[in-house]
Amino acid sequence: MRGESRYAYLGPEGTFTEAALRLLPEAAGSVYAPFPTVGSALDAVRTGDCVGAVVPLENSVRGVVPATLDELVSxxxxxxxxxxxxxxxxxxxxxxxxxxxxDVRRVLSHPHAHGQCHHWLASRLPGAEVRLAASTAAAAREVAESPSPGARYDAAIAAPVAAARYGLSVLASGIGERWDAVTRFVSVRGAGPWPVRTGRDRTSIVVTADGAHSGALVDILAEFSTRGVGLTWIQSWPTGAALGSYHFFLDLDGHVEEAAVGDALMALRRRSVEVCFLGSYPYVGTTRPATGDPLVPDPPGTTPEAWLHSLREGAPAPGP
Incomplete structure (x- = not known):
């Protein structure tokens, strides 16, 4: 049935995103549908073609994935x-x-993969030309499908599983800068109830600070620190309106059902800060310790208490 059994992910087959999707309990038994870009995977959720999607958000070595941040505030x-x-x-x-x-003269890979392997390339293949692909698996597939001689690329940097998937031979393994590198992925769905509180939860929001107020971000962060709510991630993203105007992605330890988290969110509303609530959700396969149109305003007159209640009931509740 349309939209009920398909999960989108950044493809093609053999990406780290596919590996992340296979760790998601809710996706067990679903059809895994690869898409060429983050945007197309999330659009499949927006249109109902897929019930959900898994996309990369952040790498511990190379930082955020811009395409995902952009989609979450679009x-x-x-x-x-x-x-x-x-x-x-x-x-x-x-x-x-x-x-x-x-024999390797031309190498193809994803920008994050290249960034984590460029020291190895510089020392072992100093003369190699590097080009960038939409994903590591796409790079492996391109190399596998290129006829030799005359191929555009001689080798790809990708996940080891991609070699088996596309019939390639591994010339060198473990070529990244750090053995403990991790990529963080998120499962994304359309409207519906939030996952229940598990005790290993994170809450993600986007707030928009007034660029004319130099202490705006400090004031926002203080609402969490004074209530003992831990912030695990802060990332700025331009609104596109003007220099100095930013969305701030914030990850909080805890669930919206917890009193301290709820109080902090209501305090932001009382400040008339634009708040996009992205969700409260559990960790899956993580090493961390336990503990929509996002910018469409709510109807006038909505109180912070009513706003928090709507979040807990699962209704989309963006800005002020």
Whole structure:
């Protein structure tokens, strides 16, 4: 049935995103549908073609994934986060069978993968030309499908599983800068109830600070610190309106059902700060310790208490 059994992910087959999706209990038994970009995967959720999607959000070495941040504050059907998945990331250099390391002149990979492997490339393949692909698996597939001789690329940097998936030979493994690199993925759905509180929860919001008020962000953060609510992630993203105008992505330890988290969110509303509530959700496969149109305003006269109640009931409740 349309939209009930398909989960979108950043493809093609063999990406780290697919590995993250396979760790998501809610997706068990679903059809896994690869999409070429983060935007197209999330659009499949917005249109109802897929019940949910898993996309990358942040890498522990190379930072945020811009396409995902942009999609979460863009217009259209509201989206919500309902799970976080962390996946250890390792990289291998792979090529068509018969290729030797000395034969490699052109390498294809994703920007994050290249960023984590550029020291190895500089020392072992100093003359190699590197080009960028939409994903590591897309790079592996391109290399596998390129006829030799005359191929556009000699090798790809991708997850080791991609070598088996696309019939490539591994020329070198463990080529990333850090053995403990991790990528954080999020499960994204359309409207619906929030996941129940588990005791291993995170709450994600986006707030928009007034660029003319130099202490705006400090005031926002103080609402959490004074209530003992831990902040695990802060990321700025331009609104596009003017220099100095930013959305701030904030991750909080705890669930919206918890008193301290709810009080902090209501305090932001009393300040008339624009708040986009992205969701309260559990960790899945994470090493961290336990503890929509996002900018469409609520109807005039909505109180902070009523706003918090609507969040807890699962209704989309963006800005002031």
């Amino acid at each position: 217009g259209g059907v509201p989206l919500r986060l309902d799970a976080e998945i962390e996946v250890p990331v390792t990289f291998a250099l792979m090529a068509r069978p018969g290729t030797e390391l000395a």
